[in-house]
Amino acid sequence: MCDTCGCNVTPAADTHSVEVLKGLLDANDHAALHNREHFERHNVLAINLMSSPGAGKTSLLEATIEALGEKLRFAVVEGDLETENDAERIRKKGVPAIQISTGSACHLDAHMVHHALHDLELDDVDVLFIENVGNLVCPASFDLGQNANVALLSTPEGDDKPAKYPVMFRAADLVLVTKSDLLEVLGDFDPDAAEAGLRQIANPAPLYKLSARTGEGMDGWLDWIRREAGSRQ
Amino acid sequence: MHELAICQALIGQVVDVAHEQHASKVSDIFVRIGPLSGVESPLMQNAFPIAAAGTVASDASLHLESTPIVVRCAECSAESEARMNRLVCGACGDWRTTLVSGDELILQRVVVGEVHV
Numbered sequence: 001m002c003d004t005c006g007c008n009v010t011p012a013a014d015t016h017s018v019e020v021l022k023g024l025l026d027a028n029d030h031a032a033l034h035n036r037e038h039f040e041r042h043n044v045l046a047i048n049l050m051s052s053p054g055a056g057k058t059s060l061l062e063a064t065i066e067a068l069g070e071k072l073r074f075a076v077v078e079g080d081l082e083t084e085n086d087a088e089r090i091r092k093k094g095v096p097a098i099q100i101s102t103g104s105a106c107h108l109d110a111h112m113v114h115h116a117l118h119d120l121e122l123d124d125v126d127v128l129f130i131e132n133v134g135n136l137v138c139p140a141s142f143d144l145g146q147n148a149n150v151a152l153l154s155t156p157e158g159d160d161k162p163a164k165y166p167v168m169f170r171a172a173d174l175v176l177v178t179k180s181d182l183l184e185v186l187g188d189f190d191p192d193a194a195e196a197g198l199r200q201i202a203n204p205a206p207l208y209k210l211s212a213r214t215g216e217g218m219d220g221w222l223d224w225i226r227r228e229a230g231s232r233q
Numbered sequence: 234m235h236e237l238a239i240c241q242a243l244i245g246q247v248v249d250v251a252h253e254q255h256a257s258k259v260s261d262i263f264v265r266i267g268p269l270s271g272v273e274s275p276l277m278q279n280a281f282p283i284a285a286a287g288t289v290a291s292d293a294s295l296h297l298e299s300t301p302i303v304v305r306c307a308e309c310s311a312e313s314e315a316r317m318n319r320l321v322c323g324a325c326g327d328w329r330t331t332l333v334s335g336d337e338l339i340l341q342r343v344v345v346g347e348v349h350v
């Protein structure tokens with residue numbers, strides 16, 4: 001008998017115990033499934049970008065649009081709840097960006113994304129990026145219906161982040177070490193250590209180094225998108 | 234702090250159960266949380282009264298049971314306990330494992346009272 005599972009709580013005469021066995025995030029997961037059906041029906045590849053604040057999500061999107069904008073039709077859902085800055089930066093590149101403006105400020109959930117989808121013509125989209133709120137903790141718990149989770153780890157943050165934020169990095173299908181142009185200046189970020197940290201949490205995801213600023217290493221990422229998008233057409 | 238959002242989802246489910254049972258009060262709520270769910274038990278306890286205020290569960294106790302992290306090895310098939318940031322096989326050390334338990338976030342049961350039929 002124990003205190004935690006409640007087997008020793010004796011019900012009073014007018015009380016009774018009801019077995020539920022339901023996931024706390026059932027409602028979110030249901031909405032995520034619905035989003036996934038939307039994406040499938042319209043042959044859209046949906047990518048959830050997650051990272052700490054300022055790791056370079058929007059910069060990566062700008063560089064990606066510049067490189068592949070002629071070949072693939074992009075759209076972006078922006079999770080920056082405080083400002084329109086990121087959405088404006090994307091629109092300047094000629095790509096539709098929907099700003100999510102309601103909800104808690106620390107993560108996106110499937111309902112918010114679903115709501116944003118109604119403002120998008122998914123038939124005209126090949127790849128939908130969802131830029132999640134900059135936060136290495138909260139977004140990891142919420143399925144949005146994405147086809148892939150991409151986690152960014154910028155070099156100034158340190159190579160120990162997979163070990164410190166295992167829930168986030170365990171969920172990643174691809175890890176991008178961003179701002180690789182700073183590797184030399186920093187001197188103490190070891191990409192191999194970051195990769196080892198990822199394996200320690202049993203994640204086989206590939207890890208690419210790149211710099212959105214210099215363009216170094218972008219090819220691996222761009223090939224990955226083309227491959228993932230191609231496999232859906 | 235996403236624990237508040239998760240507590241609100243929890244309260245939604247608890248209110249539904251109370252309604253189905255024609256109960257006007259909920260006294261105890263039992264939830265199983267795995268460390269890899271990304272939800273912190275102390276933060277859940279802090280967020281709970283805020284989410285529960287003004288509902289049938291406003292006086293309920295939230296009981297959180299932490300589940301162990303267990304992995305199964307793809308290499309040697311052994312099952313072993315692991316730590317959050319070290320999910321390698323306890324028997325052979327290989328990192329190619331899958332999670333058997335440790336990421337659950339489940340409403341297990343609810344104790345309701347003052348049933349009116």
Ligand SMILES: Nc1nc2c(ncn2[C@@H]2O[C@H](COP(=O)(O)OP(=O)(O)OP(=O)(O)O)[C@@H](O)[C@H]2O)c(=O)[nH]1
Pocket residue numbers: 051052053054055056057058059060080086133134178179180181182210211212213214
């Ligand atoms: N050196 C260097 N700086 C970069 C690179 N990519 C982005 N930055 C800089 O990092 C800062 C943050 O970049 P953003 O792209 O806005 O980052 P973000 O992840 O979208 O930020 P939030 O949405 O606020 O979380 C900016 O000052 C960028 O210029 C890079 O490859 N190299």
Ligand SMILES: [Mg+2]
Pocket residue numbers: 057058059080086131
């Ligand atoms: Mg941004």
Ligand SMILES: [Zn+2]
Pocket residue numbers: 106107138139234235236
């Ligand atoms: Zn949060």
Ligand SMILES: [Zn+2]
Pocket residue numbers: 306307308309310311322323324325326327
């Ligand atoms: Zn093994």
